[in-house]
Amino acid sequence: MVIRYLPRSSSVRTAALALAALVLLPTPVSAAVEEPTPPKPGPAYSSNLLDRPGVQVRPGAGAPAVPSDVSALSWLVADARSGEVLAAHNAHRQLPPASTLKSLFALTALPHLDAVARHRVTQSELSEVGDGSSLVGVEAGRSYTVADLWRGVFLSSGNDAVHVLAKLNGGWQRTVRQMRAKARALGAHDTHVVSPDGYDAAGQVSSAYDLAVFGRAGLADPQFARYCSTSIAKFPHGDWSYPIQNTNRLLTGADGVAPYPGLLGIKNGYTSHAGNTLISAAQRGGRTLVVSVMNPQARGGYRVYEETRSLLDWGFKAAKHVRPVGSLIPENERRGTAQGPVPAAELAAHASGSDGSDWTANLLVAGGSAALVAGAVVVIRRRRSARLHR
Template sequence: MTIGSSSRASRVSRGSRVAVCCSAVCALGALIASGPEGARLPAGTGTQDAKAGQEPPSLYRPGTQVRSRAGAPRVPRDVSAVSWLVADAGTGEVLAGHNAHRRLPPASTLKTLFALTVLPGLPAGLRHTVESEELSGIGAGSSLVGVQENRTYRVADLWRGVFLSSGNDAVRVLAALNGGWRATAEQMRDKARSLGARDTHVVSPDGYDAPGQVSSAYDLAVFGRAGLRNAEFAEYCSTATAKFPAADGPYGIQNTNRLLTGAGVDRYPGLIGIKNGYTSNAGNTLIAAAKRGGRTLVVTVMRPRTGGGLAVYEEARSLLDWGFRAAGRVDAVGSLLPRRPAAAPQAGPESPPVREEKEEATAPGWPAAGVITGAAGFGAAAVALTFRLMGRRLIRD
């Protein structure tokens, strides 16, 4: 009897261990099946980011974002802009930003996206005679270069009118050559998405104030960087003065980017361009790029709150100076390179910073809780079946 009881207990014990092992294997299989997609992800991180091992972009956080190493210079404290960004134009690494994804009216800095969209399809030497309807719809108070109906211009003349004089009349004619105003706006929206600029919504291709038209310091830097990689764009945006055709002979035009020309402010050494803007709704905006010691930086400044009309240039100067000193002494807080394709978020003036919020990811087709519950149930069934089999063997023995 004693021997029999010991044998039965041993068998039961072995059966329990087998059942527990079955349950453990099932639970482990459930966890493996759920995979990294089933793991709990931090807010702002999608499944794609988890697979790629990417952290949520810090540039979506409000305030100033910078990752300084020991000995790095401090970010300028005299910058009053609502939003700004400093990036390496070569690598696309963002060195620092402030409210970088805040959506604001861009004014004529949006003409950079217009050029990126339209330039490739219009040969510079193409000649075009302007028709009256092509100049209709220009907003009141718009900056103009002086395009006249029934006059013939080369496309290159019109582009100089866009980049130097910020001429909305030149934009109208180029948009007409590109297929029309609405078609051009749609193409610009597509171009922005292809570049990974998801804060931008285009309504008026010339940057004139329009309900719902917004961009961000981040997106404008993306456009500026992309423009520098286009030879025609780079040439136009770095031109300080030019001649524009007229009935009584060409007249001189000057770039409205004061850091390039030195009008009212000191010229910035090594400045390349790119584009400035102003409207009553947007305030002053600027995309500026400069080269020093083999490194090219791009800076965007949107709506300085102090200092008057020249503040946008002085604040860009401070940020460029800081960027050249800080290069190699700070870690990137983001990148201007496109990430994964995504649907465009709804944009509106003065929208708060966007955080890409997604539901917690789970294994395809099965919620994580369902997978785990199923595994537990399967394990329990395995335990019951094991004991039943063991019981039958004990009776027979």
């Protein structure tokens, strides 16, 4: 804009200044022009509720009581689509995650590896698998597809498969750095990764909040969702193979644990240091919940499944009667459009035939739960150790 200075005595100068003032005034909006839509208000909760110890829940009229028999050191129930946290207990308490950390490993490495690529395993890739690790049975000198190895990770929680995939992803330490960056990108700030397979390591921690974040993100990834919902598969693909079964008992109904209706899977874990840990998701009546449970204190190796069952039941009943106490979505993203999980129909379609054959489908019963043919599943013996890791 060019301003021409006029003589002070000129009456033209006065007129020019008046005209400039009119130009600089805001122009009234015409009634015919539609004003921009105001931004949607943020969720009606105080974000610091999840930072407080103990149970956090905001019940309304008709809300059922939170289950009193949940003994886990930390747990969280959230709506997977909206990310709203319905209730939590010590949500940000940092605890060892065991093999639930493999969910973050998958979120990190899956996009970088071609599922149909084939790799011949070397002994050096298996040499650093920790004592007591759960194994799917990867053998040096044999060739596996990347998809084979991912099924070994999700179904058998195979640390041997994780080591090979991490090597393909650029190495163990590079994968650690990528996982740390991925956790931060997802808003999971309680997690510190040392060993991508979840093996006990000094300083390796996560939280019920972060595990739920990983579970929600996994449901939005079609590959992750397909693998985590698979009950039974052949390992590996080819002439020599054997059946493997998912160690998530809420999915398979194994070992006397009743399968949970509408379960979409995700990941379980155990070490003697971490205790039992579990990320689960289920769908009912058009609503998808994600629940994370860390280290139940009540006796019983399968207690983690029953406490998860109680929290899922509560969440489906309470969802319309409680106000959220927080969100799994980072604050800077809450006003945007968050990607929801893969629809359950798609998950169910993948779950019964992820290996591209009818072999798995023939072992599934109505409702998506798995039935094992007696003696069909080959059990891979875990390395003998004072500690068991899976």
